Amino acid sequence: xxxxxxxxxxxxxxxxxxxxxxxxxxxxxxxxxxxxxxxxxxxxxxxxxxxxxxxxxxxxxxxxxxxxxxxxxxxxxxxxxxxxxxxxxxxxxxxxxxxxxxxxxxxxxxxxxxxxxxxxxxxxxxxxxxxxxxxxxxxxxxxxxxxxxxxxxxxxxxxxxxxxxxxxxxxxxxxxxxxxxxxxxxxxxxxxxxxxxxxxxxxxxxxxxxxxxxxxxxxxxxxxxxxxxxxxxxxx
Ligand SMILES: [Ca+2]
Numbered sequence: 100x101x102x103x104x105x106x107x108x109x110x111x112x113x114x115x116x117x118x119x120x121x122x123x124x125x126x127x128x129x130x131x132x133x134x135x136x137x138x139x140x141x142x143x144x145x146x147x148x149x150x151x152x153x154x155x156x157x158x159x160x161x162x163x164x165x166x167x168x169x170x171x172x173x174x175x176x177x178x179x180x181x182x183x184x185x186x187x188x189x190x191x192x193x194x195x196x197x198x199x200x201x202x203x204x205x206x207x208x209x210x211x212x213x214x215x216x217x218x219x220x221x222x223x224x225x226x227x228x229x230x231x232x233x234x235x236x237x238x239x240x241x242x243x244x245x246x247x248x249x250x251x252x253x254x255x256x257x258x259x260x261x262x263x264x265x266x267x268x269x270x271x272x273x274x275x276x277x278x279x280x281x282x283x284x285x286x287x288x289x290x291x292x293x294x295x296x297x298x299x300x301x302x303x304x305x306x307x308x309x310x311x312x313x314x315x316x317x318x319x320x321x322x323x324x325x326x327x328x329x330x331x332x333x334x335x
Contacts, residue, residue, distance in 0.1 A: 100144045104129045113184035118191045124149040125181035135218050141169035150174040162212030177215040183257030196254040199223045204251045205244035216241035246292040252279030256307030264314025275305030
């Protein structure tokens with residue numbers, strides 16, 4: 100990430116390959132005031148989704164390649180701390196979950212060149228209390244989330260379920276919760292999130308969730324004595 104800032108928080112961190120083989124990278128804004136501001140700046144890699152080719156170069160059709168002073172790797176901007184990202188198996192689009200401030204965790208579908216608003220707009224407030232910036236949640240030219248959590252769940256990894264082992268889960272989107280200590284199952288109608296079920300409630304802080312080739316759901320806990328859980332249907 101460039102430039103460098105001294106901080107131990109909000110590094111983003113998820114990697115997803117697109118169908119054409121380019122790599123999406125989610126970066127955080129390092130949580131400090133200087134990095135937060137840079138989430139809106141096109142000469143900084145903080146708080147962005149980046150897209151690169153296997154050799155590290157920016158694809159020619161990235162949205163800001165012809166913008167003077169902009170990093171050509173930038174695909175979208177205005178993000179805070181995207182701890183989950185997954186390819187939607189139906190559309191091939193990138194979906195992310197952004198760990199927000201208090202009351203502002205978001206799910207977004209990522210489209211080229213769009214501004215997802217952080218820190219200008221948010222549904223959350225500062226952890227210490229008080230509004231973020233002007234305290235607005237909508238603004239022209241900035242994307243609204245598909246869904247947000249208030250109170251926060253502290254989202255981590257995410258995965259679309261497209262396997263057959265749990266037929267009733269097909270098409271669902273799973274998101275782990277850290278402070279929320281559960282696994283969320285979201286039901287979708289296209290881009291609308293129409294239902295939320297909480298599983299493994301108070302089991303552990305959950306860091307990541309993935310679907311295995313066997314159709315089981317694998318859940319990674321985030322604890323001193325962390326575990327990898329495999330979820331399969333009863334009797335299977
Ligand atoms: Ca947003």
